Amino acid sequence: MNLANLKPGEHGKITKMGAMGPLKRRLMDMGVLVGEKVKVEKIAPLGDPIEVTIKNYNLSLRKKEAEGIEVEVVK
Amino acid sequence: MRTQKNADCGLRIADLKSEIANPKSEIKTITVAVAGNPNSGKSTLINAIAGTRLYVGNWPGVTVEKKSALFEYEGTNIKLVDLPGTYSLSPYTQEEIIARDYLVHEKPDVIVNVVDATNLERNLYLTVQLLELGIPVVIALNIYDEAEKKGYKIDTKAMEKILGVEVIPTVATKKMGLDNLLKAITNITNSVSMHRPKKLNYGSDIESSVSIVEKQIQNSYSQLSEKYPLRWLAFKLMERDSHVMEEINIENQSFIEEATRHLKKAHGEDMESIMADARYAVAAGLTREVLKKPEFKKMELTEKIDKIVLNRFLGIPIFLAAMWLVFKLTFDVSAPFGDWIDAMTAGPFRRWAEVILGFAHAPAWTASLATDGIIAGVGFVLVFVPVIFAMMFFITFLEGSGYMARAAFVMDRAMHSMGLHGKSFIPMLLGFGCNVPAVYATRVLENPRDKALTSLLIPLMSCGARLPVYVVFIGAFFTAYVGTVLWSLYVMGIALAVLMGIIFKRTLFKGESPMFIMELPPYRMPSFRSLMIHTWEKGKHFLIKAGTYILAVSILVWFLLNLPWGVEHKKDSYLGKMGQVIAPVLAPLGFGNWEAASSLVSGLIAKEIVVGTMGEIYVQKAADENKETPTLTEDLKEMGTSFAGAVKDSAANLISTFGMASLSSKESTEETKERTPLRDVIKGQFTPLTAYAFITFVLLYMPCIVVAIAMRQEFGTWKWFGIAFAYQMVLAWVVAFVIYQGGRLLGLG
Numbered sequence: 001m002n003l004a005n006l007k008p009g010e011h012g013k014i015t016k017m018g019a020m021g022p023l024k025r026r027l028m029d030m031g032v033l034v035g036e037k038v039k040v041e042k043i044a045p046l047g048d049p050i051e052v053t054i055k056n057y058n059l060s061l062r063k064k065e066a067e068g069i070e071v072e073v074v075k
Numbered sequence: 076m077r078t079q080k081n082a083d084c085g086l087r088i089a090d091l092k093s094e095i096a097n098p099k100s101e102i103k104t105i106t107v108a109v110a111g112n113p114n115s116g117k118s119t120l121i122n123a124i125a126g127t128r129l130y131v132g133n134w135p136g137v138t139v140e141k142k143s144a145l146f147e148y149e150g151t152n153i154k155l156v157d158l159p160g161t162y163s164l165s166p167y168t169q170e171e172i173i174a175r176d177y178l179v180h181e182k183p184d185v186i187v188n189v190v191d192a193t194n195l196e197r198n199l200y201l202t203v204q205l206l207e208l209g210i211p212v213v214i215a216l217n218i219y220d221e222a223e224k225k226g227y228k229i230d231t232k233a234m235e236k237i238l239g240v241e242v243i244p245t246v247a248t249k250k251m252g253l254d255n256l257l258k259a260i261t262n263i264t265n266s267v268s269m270h271r272p273k274k275l276n277y278g279s280d281i282e283s284s285v286s287i288v289e290k291q292i293q294n295s296y297s298q299l300s301e302k303y304p305l306r307w308l309a310f311k312l313m314e315r316d317s318h319v320m321e322e323i324n325i326e327n328q329s330f331i332e333e334a335t336r337h338l339k340k341a342h343g344e345d346m347e348s349i350m351a352d353a354r355y356a357v358a359a360g361l362t363r364e365v366l367k368k369p370e371f372k373k374m375e376l377t378e379k380i381d382k383i384v385l386n387r388f389l390g391i392p393i394f395l396a397a398m399w400l401v402f403k404l405t406f407d408v409s410a411p412f413g414d415w416i417d418a419m420t421a422g423p424f425r426r427w428a429e430v431i432l433g434f435a436h437a438p439a440w441t442a443s444l445a446t447d448g449i450i451a452g453v454g455f456v457l458v459f460v461p462v463i464f465a466m467m468f469f470i471t472f473l474e475g476s477g478y479m480a481r482a483a484f485v486m487d488r489a490m491h492s493m494g495l496h497g498k499s500f501i502p503m504l505l506g507f508g509c510n511v512p513a514v515y516a517t518r519v520l521e522n523p524r525d526k527a528l529t530s531l532l533i534p535l536m537s538c539g540a541r542l543p544v545y546v547v548f549i550g551a552f553f554t555a556y557v558g559t560v561l562w563s564l565y566v567m568g569i570a571l572a573v574l575m576g577i578i579f580k581r582t583l584f585k586g587e588s589p590m591f592i593m594e595l596p597p598y599r600m601p602s603f604r605s606l607m608i609h610t611w612e613k614g615k616h617f618l619i620k621a622g623t624y625i626l627a628v629s630i631l632v633w634f635l636l637n638l639p640w641g642v643e644h645k646k647d648s649y650l651g652k653m654g655q656v657i658a659p660v661l662a663p664l665g666f667g668n669w670e671a672a673s674s675l676v677s678g679l680i681a682k683e684i685v686v687g688t689m690g691e692i693y694v695q696k697a698a699d700e701n702k703e704t705p706t707l708t709e710d711l712k713e714m715g716t717s718f719a720g721a722v723k724d725s726a727a728n729l730i731s732t733f734g735m736a737s738l739s740s741k742e743s744t745e746e747t748k749e750r751t752p753l754r755d756v757i758k759g760q761f762t763p764l765t766a767y768a769f770i771t772f773v774l775l776y777m778p779c780i781v782v783a784i785a786m787r788q789e790f791g792t793w794k795w796f797g798i799a800f801a802y803q804m805v806l807a808w809v810v811a812f813v814i815y816q817g818g819r820l821l822g823l824g
């Protein structure tokens with residue numbers, strides 16, 4: 001299960017950061033860390049990117065980038 | 076927190092002067108770096124303190140270069156340095172590198188860390204890294220008003236204790252807390268030693284590794300420990316920061332490996348991730364300690380708006396409608412004022428100049444230079460000042476409100492398909508105002524590939540300077556469809572940008588496309604004052620251009636049109652001859668006359684000059700007809716009443732735009748379109764079809780000289796400009812050809 005699989009309104013908890021290199025560092029710098037809770041807010045009208053809430057702010061990222069972020073669904 | 080008066084902290088030039096005159100009182104100059112997350116209000120804060128007009132906007136990545144502001148406070152000169160916003164001090168983006176190079180190498184006396192109070196944890200992650208530098212820090216806890224509104228309670232005293240730095244709540248937009256902030260800054264410089272920030276503890280395993288690395292540096296590379304903050308350098312080496320590694324270039328790196336091996340093993344991660352985790356752990360712990368949030372979270376305005384604006388079905392229509400509305404309003408609100416300026420320069424100003432020159436017994440050719448060259452040339456361009464200011468006003472509003480970032484979000488998919496980034500959308504949108512700042516704004520993009528590709532496409536965004544040309548032609552041929560025709564040109568530019576983007580992606584820019592990670596800021600209502608200031612700052616460039624080199628070019632064009640001496644007919648002048656040479660190339664496009672060709676040649680310098688040149692070529696004969704000369708008082712009275720009329724028309728247009736029933740209403744627009752000489756002449760020379768082909772050509776045919784210079788500056792080579800020039804010429808010709816020939820086939824000619 002990765003972040004791109006979550007539907008709008010669903011919550012998840014990050015279990016693993018798969019992406020490597022600058023992308024991973026960038027995500028981590030913005031608070032996307034293992035153990036963090038995320039909520040998918042919206043999918044853009046054209047289907048990509050997605051908007052999530054993490055650490056209490058809104059972040060948008062592409063599905064391709066979200067695919068590298070493993071999550072487990074939280075109720 | 077108390078409100079403080081503007082005057083307290085404005086630029087006090089008088090004070091400065093007296094200090095200089097009196098050398099006994101030694102003035103200290105201290106350098107204060109202003110650092111923080113993107114969109115935390117750094118530039119707004121500096122503007123509030125120093126009275127500067129730095130560029131601000133409600134989206135991350137506005138400031139891309141460091142800028143400084145100098146002012147004086149209680150006998151101390153303070154130099155505030157605005158740094159680009161960063162989330163971290165990693166070596167991956169140009170902005171981060173600019174910010175950290177400044178902090179590490181220029182060693183400012185104090186860092187003011189602007190922290191967004193509504194977003195504590197993520198902001199404190201940067202704070203933690205700033206503290207590693209060992210430079211005294213003051214925290215400006217900004218956007219405090221929004222935090223309070225959300226019901227957040229922040230214990231600043233506890234924060235101060237844990238971090239060992241002063242924490243001052245501020246509201247930069249309302250100039251609140253500035254005095255306290257300045258006091259905190261000067262306190263530090265009066266007693267530096269007492270204000271060394273605390274060393275934050277990242278956990279015993281990391282701390283023991285870092286102290287090993289620190290020792291090694293001191294023993295084997297002592298010169299480095301003088302150049303860099305020791306703790307910071309040790310961390311950077313442990314993280315294998317590519318930028319630092321390159322800078323210091325040490326041969327034997329095995330000690331780093333040794334010091335970090337057990338860490339990597341224990342965490343099963345690379346060092347960068349371990350450090351990011353450790354720093355966030357500190358930031359999170361701190362946040363837990365000092366921040367109390369209300370139990371229930373209200374649905375906020377931003378959420379409500381986004382529900383509609385980013386809606387799956389409504390998102391795109393809303394985006395397109397918003398753009399359309401901007402153009403419609405721009406045109407409607409400004410048109411009456413443009414017409415007014417037009418009437419003034421063609422009437423009273425011209426007459427006065429003639430009278431004055433007549434008194435001075437100036438030779439006939441100087442009178443012609445002054446009236447036909449300068450007044451007509453600059454006048455034709457000045458007519459568009461209202462349009463351009465209106466456009467800048469709306470762009471400023473979009474930027475200030477927070478919609479810009481949403482536009483990037485909505486458009487990313489489309490952008491991505493041409494190998495771009497949703498964020499490329501921002502420079503491209505700015506390109507509608509002026510391509511020049513847009514080229515500079517490509518710095519928001521993280522990778523050089525995006526920058527280059529975006530810059531190549533920016534000239535297809537129809538800038539404000541092209542509006543004058545459209546306005547004249549639309550005024551002559553399409554008065555019933557003003558908004559629609561104008562809109563079609565902008566949309567065409569966008570569509571062609573998509574097409575070219577796809578072509579470039581497959582040819583010049585093969586390879587991976589970049590990441591899209593962007594914060595969506597909350598919506599904010601820009602204050603009227605700041606709207607005015609930033610509209611002015613943007614529009615000003617156009618005025619300066621009109622005053623300086625459009626003036627120079629008008630004179631040049633006049634000479635080209637009147638040389639060799641004594642030419643009977645404009646056609647035989649130098650410019651006319653150039654036009655005649657080029658005209659056959661343009662013939663298949665429907666405007667193969669020398670007049671159009673000559674105007675296009677002069678437009679290579681700046682597109683608005685096309686109109687000025689047309690004015691010089693076409694109009695003189697027509698203008699000489701009204702011979703009845705009013706008196707000066709009559710002139711002045713007429714200026715006043717017609718200006719009042721313009722205000723009324725503008726307001727009426729504004730109302731009719733919002734009274735949706737009359738969106739394409741003919742009455743209101745037709746009334747205000749008085750006959751102007753140039754429009755009349757153009758009506759005789761073009762047909763609606765050739766007119767449309769012509770304005771399309773103007774839209775596409777090349778970036779102006781100033782853009783060329785900007786591209787050269789950004790990339791350090793003429794290569795990208797060369798490519799832009801070449802493909803645009805071809806594109807312009809092909810598209811105009813298709814429109815004209817296609818139109819004829821359909822029987823529109």
Ligand SMILES: Nc1nc2c(ncn2[C@@H]2O[C@H](COP(=O)(O)OP(=O)(O)OP(=O)(O)O)[C@@H](O)[C@H]2O)c(=O)[nH]1
Nearest residue numbers: 114115116117118119132136137138160218246247
């Ligand atoms: N409500 C509120 N808004 C603020 C405050 N300070 C700044 N803003 C708004 O926050 C937005 C960002 O301000 P900027 O000054 O451009 O931010 P910056 O930190 O310079 O941003 P970058 O240059 O992108 O790093 C603008 O819309 C400001 O009007 C504040 O104290 N309260």
Ligand SMILES: [Mg+2]
Nearest residue numbers: 117118137138
């Ligand atoms: Mg800024």
